[in-house]
C-alpha cells in the first residue's frame with residue numbers, strides 16, 4: 710500500500726516520544742523514546758507496572774500533555790506545533806476520555822453532564838443525543854439523577870456516555886474499572902467494548918488486569934518509560 714494510503718488508516722502515531730519532568734538540573738525522564746502506530750478501529754490494552762509511564766503516554770497521546778521531544782500525530786493531526794488551545798480544539802469531538810475517577814460535574818444531572826459538552830461544541834440537538842447515549846449505556850431511567858444519587862458503576866456509565874456522545878475517533882480509558890467491584894467492573898468493560906465496536910472507534914485502555922487483554926486486539930507492555938512488548942491480544 711502506498712505510504713499516504715497507509716497513513717490514513719493510522720489513528721495514533723508516536724515517533725521517538727520522550728517526556729522529562731521536574732526542574733531543570735533535576736529532571737526525571739519519564740518516557741524514553743516511544744514508537745507506536747495504532748490503526749483505526751483497533752483496541753489496545755496498555756499494561757505495565759506502576760510508574761512505568763502508562764498514564765504519561767496516554768496524557769500525551771490524548772493531547773492533555775505535551776511531549777518533551779518526538780512526533781505525535783493523532784486522528785490525522787500533528788500535535789507538535791499546537792499550543793494548549795490548539796490541543797483542546799483538536800481533542801474536541803475527536804477524542805473521548807474515560808478516567809478511573811469519573812470526573813462528572815456534581816451540580817449537573819446525568820443528562821446535563823453528557824449534553825453540556827455537546828452544546829458547548831455547537832452540536833445539533835445536544836439533549837436528544839445525550840438522552841440516546843444514556844439509553845445506550847442502560848441509564849435511560851436515570852437521566853435526571855445527580856452524580857451523588859448514582860452508584861459508582863452508574864457514574865462510570867455516564868462517563869462512558871459522555872465520552873462516546875460526540876462520536877470520537879479515539880477513546881482513551883485509564884483504568885476505567887479501578888474504583889469498581891469485580892462484577893460492576895466486568896459490566897463496564899463489556900459496555901465500553903460494545904460501544905467501541907458499535908462506533909468503530911479506536912480504543913486505548915490502561916489496565917492492571919491481564920484478563921482484559923482477552924478483549925483487546927493488541928497488548929502493549931511498558932516498563933521504565935519504554936515499550937518492552939507488543940503482541941496480539943485475545944480478540945485479534
Ligand SMILES: Nc1ncnc2c1ncn2[C@@H]1O[C@H](COP(=O)(O)OP(=O)(O)OP(=O)(O)O)[C@@H](O)[C@H]1O
Nearest residue numbers: 730731737739757758759760761762763764765766
Ligand atoms: N509531575 C511529575 N514530576 C515528576 N515525576 C512525575 C510527575 N508525574 C509523574 N511522574 C513520575 O512519572 C513516572 C510515570 O508515571 P505514570 O503515572 O505515567 O505511570 P503509570 O505507569 O501510569 O503508573 P500507575 O499504574 O501507578 O498509574 C512515575 O515514576 C511518576 O512518579
